[in-house]
Structures are given as C-alpha cells and as structure tokens.
Amino acid sequence: METVMVHAAEAYPVYIGGGLLDRCGELAARHSNGRCAVICDDTVCGLYGPRVCRSLEAVGLSPVLYAFPAGEQHKTLSTYGAILGFLAENHITRSDCVIALGGGVTGDMAGFAAATYQRGIDFIQLPTTFLAASDASVGGKTAVDLPAGKNLAGAFWQPRAVICDTDTFATLPESAFQDGAAETLKHGLIADGELFRFLMNEDMHRHIDAVVRRNVEIKAAVVAEDEREQGRRKLLNFGHTLGHAIEKCSGYRVSHGHAVATGMVLAARAAEALGYGGQGTLKAVLAACERYDLPTACPYSAGELYAAAIGDKKRSGGYIDVVVLREVGRAETVRLDLEGLREFTEAAL
Numbered sequence: 001m002e003t004v005m006v007h008a009a010e011a012y013p014v015y016i017g018g019g020l021l022d023r024c025g026e027l028a029a030r031h032s033n034g035r036c037a038v039i040c041d042d043t044v045c046g047l048y049g050p051r052v053c054r055s056l057e058a059v060g061l062s063p064v065l066y067a068f069p070a071g072e073q074h075k076t077l078s079t080y081g082a083i084l085g086f087l088a089e090n091h092i093t094r095s096d097c098v099i100a101l102g103g104g105v106t107g108d109m110a111g112f113a114a115a116t117y118q119r120g121i122d123f124i125q126l127p128t129t130f131l132a133a134s135d136a137s138v139g140g141k142t143a144v145d146l147p148a149g150k151n152l153a154g155a156f157w158q159p160r161a162v163i164c165d166t167d168t169f170a171t172l173p174e175s176a177f178q179d180g181a182a183e184t185l186k187h188g189l190i191a192d193g194e195l196f197r198f199l200m201n202e203d204m205h206r207h208i209d210a211v212v213r214r215n216v217e218i219k220a221a222v223v224a225e226d227e228r229e230q231g232r233r234k235l236l237n238f239g240h241t242l243g244h245a246i247e248k249c250s251g252y253r254v255s256h257g258h259a260v261a262t263g264m265v266l267a268a269r270a271a272e273a274l275g276y277g278g279q280g281t282l283k284a285v286l287a288a289c290e291r292y293d294l295p296t297a298c299p300y301s302a303g304e305l306y307a308a309a310i311g312d313k314k315r316s317g318g319y320i321d322v323v324v325l326r327e328v329g330r331a332e333t334v335r336l337d338l339e340g341l342r343e344f345t346e347a348a349l
Helices: 020-028 042-058 077-089 104-119 130-136 166-171 174-191 193-201 204-225 232-237 240-249 256-274 281-291 302-309 338-348
Strands: 002-006 012-017 036-041 063-068 097-102 122-127 141-146 149-156 161-165 319-327 330-337
Touching (some): 002 204, 012 020, 020 042, 020 122, 020 161, 020 166, 036 042, 036 077, 036 104, 042 097, 063 077, 077 141, 097 104, 104 122, 104 141, 122 130, 130 166, 161 166, 161 204, 174 256, 174 281, 174 319, 232 240, 232 319, 232 330, 240 302, 240 319, 281 319, 302 338, 319 338
Parallel strands (some): 012 161
Antiparallel strands (some): 002 012
C-alpha cells in the first residue's frame, strides 16, 4: 500500500494498492469511530457491498447499506433526496460518516449528501473505477446534475480519506477503463510531459498502481494550491467545457471520459486555429486518444455544442475560461466572452 497526502484545508490520505477493500474497515477506523452509511449503485453493491460491510463490521463501525440505480442518468436531485432520506431514517448523526463506494457518480452524490446532511458530516471515498481513483475521488468536488446541465448543484466537501483498491479495476469493462485513461492523459498533457511520454510508450494496465499514484500526486498538488477552483485548479478542466457539452447533447449516453477525450481534441484544434495553443499539441492529443482507443470525432454541430456549453457551471457572467495547451505538459486558461466561445466552438469542429 502507498499513501499520498492531500494538503487541503484539512489534510487527508489517499491509500493506493491491491486488496484494500478487505482492509477498508481498518483504514476507515483511522478516520471515523461512529456508524457508517455505505452508499453505492446497484451494480457495485452486488460486487462489493457485503464485502465492504463485513470489513467495517469487523472493527465495530456498524454499517448500513444503500444502493441506487446505476448510471449518470440517476445522478439527480431525486436520488440525492433518497440518499438523504436513508441517512435520516437510519439515524445517522454528525459523529457518523458516509462511505462512497463506487465510481464518480456515487462519489459525487454521496459526497454532496454528506456535505449537506445535518449541515455536513464526514465521508470517505472508496473508488472502484480507474476514473474515480485517478480523479473524481480526490479534491472534494461533489454534485448532482440538473436538467440544464452537469454538476450544477453541488458543494466543495473534502473526504476524510480515500481508499483505492486497484484490484477492483479488473471488473471494469474496457470502455470504463478508457474513461480513466482519458483523465490520466489529461493530467500528463496539462502538467507532466514526462508522464505523458511514459503513457505513450507503456501500457497503463501493467503499471496501474504507479499511474494512479501519479494522477493523485498531480491532483493533490493542484488542490493544495487552489482548493476552490479560483485559479490553477481550472487547468484540470482541459477538455471539459466541450466534453460536458457532448455529455449533455448525448443525454449522458456518452460517458464522461469518452466525452472529455473528444473535448480535448476539440479544445486543441480550436486553440491551434485561433493562436491560443502551441503548434503540434493537436497532433499529440490525437495520437494519445488513438493509442488508447478513445473517440476523437464529435457527432454534434457547433451550434448544439455552444448551446450546451453556455450553461456550464464554469461560466461567470458573460465569460467562460477555457483551457488551452501551450505545449505538452503545460496549459493555461483563456477567458472568452460568449461570442469568443462561439468562435472557439466553431473552430473546434
């Protein structure tokens, strides 16, 4: 097991390694001594729910288990409300904690429930997907989707700990693993050219613990500097403005990682065309997506993407910050007005 510390307002550890689900009770007990509400979707519940509860029971943490229907389409106020109702019905108190067992959808919703139930209780992340382990479980972003757009209702609420059992990735279909690969490539593209070059020459599957650790180190460094996304943390949104637009246009049938992969291609193309990005960056993004069988073509028009993008939560008044690559390993934000965003979207296609 390896440990990476995230130095947010209150520091917390990210534990990384194989077999950690069977140790999750021991690890969770370092950060909570009350009852635990384990929140997961029905797919993950069948795979890991009882196993996690047995580990928690072994150290006296008294778990209760709640499962909701799997899928981004269920990341709604209705499901969030049902989770809150479950916490209340089971008499979860401020001295207890929520455990988010699963992927990014679960972490976002369970974390938001923890942030708002009784004005905030502790929670622990147990990511079971490469995407959640490498990105979503670290940094304290929690949210649900609204009909108008993705993650529009949420809160910053840091976990007390993250317990990442990399053995759980073995149950993922390849398409789900690719979602994590997209965010991993993003981290290399924006912040670590050496990581990017490693990924272009090695197989992520063969070095998964090291890859997750480097992802977490990059994310932790950014969060430590800018916990609430006022400055540097915005760089983590490379590919996300148009990626979220693709997700929304698809009715969330396109997964987050696949949408972000296409969003990175679109952002690199637009930035090169408009003089914001370094020449050759589009070629690098395309090569990375092709190496990991990620999509590079967008099925939606510029008008459709623009209409979806102007509702993005990163918009501030009449402006939105987009992330562009200056070179592999270095990114910057560019502030666009809405007409500039329209031009950017048209250039992306």
